[in-house]
Amino acid sequence: MSDIQELIDLLVEFRDERDWGQFHDSKNLALALSIEAAELNELFLWKKDAESENVDRERLKEELADVFAYALMLAEKNGLSVSEIVKNKILKNAEKYPVEKSRSSSAKYNKD
8 A cells, every 4th residue: 555545545534533524625725725725925025035935844743744645635525536647647747848948947838
């Protein structure tokens, strides 16, 4: 069993023990993910670049865990393999941003 599947199993067990599955439709999971991502962003809001590298690490861990947990639950709800969809996205991005055109550049590259 992969580490990702182990996490999903733990999350599902946690959810099911509390009978929260009834609230975990795709819409609510996506909204919860967005709210947790906003809480993650809030850690960096109004900070200068140097300050943003020194945010409260405990809060950073908490917010990242929330974002990741909701992303995993949304994937699970929709029968998606996280490993598969992330690998596919990496391959897609490799085509969209070839090394020879995008190395050391943060500029948006549009394939024409």
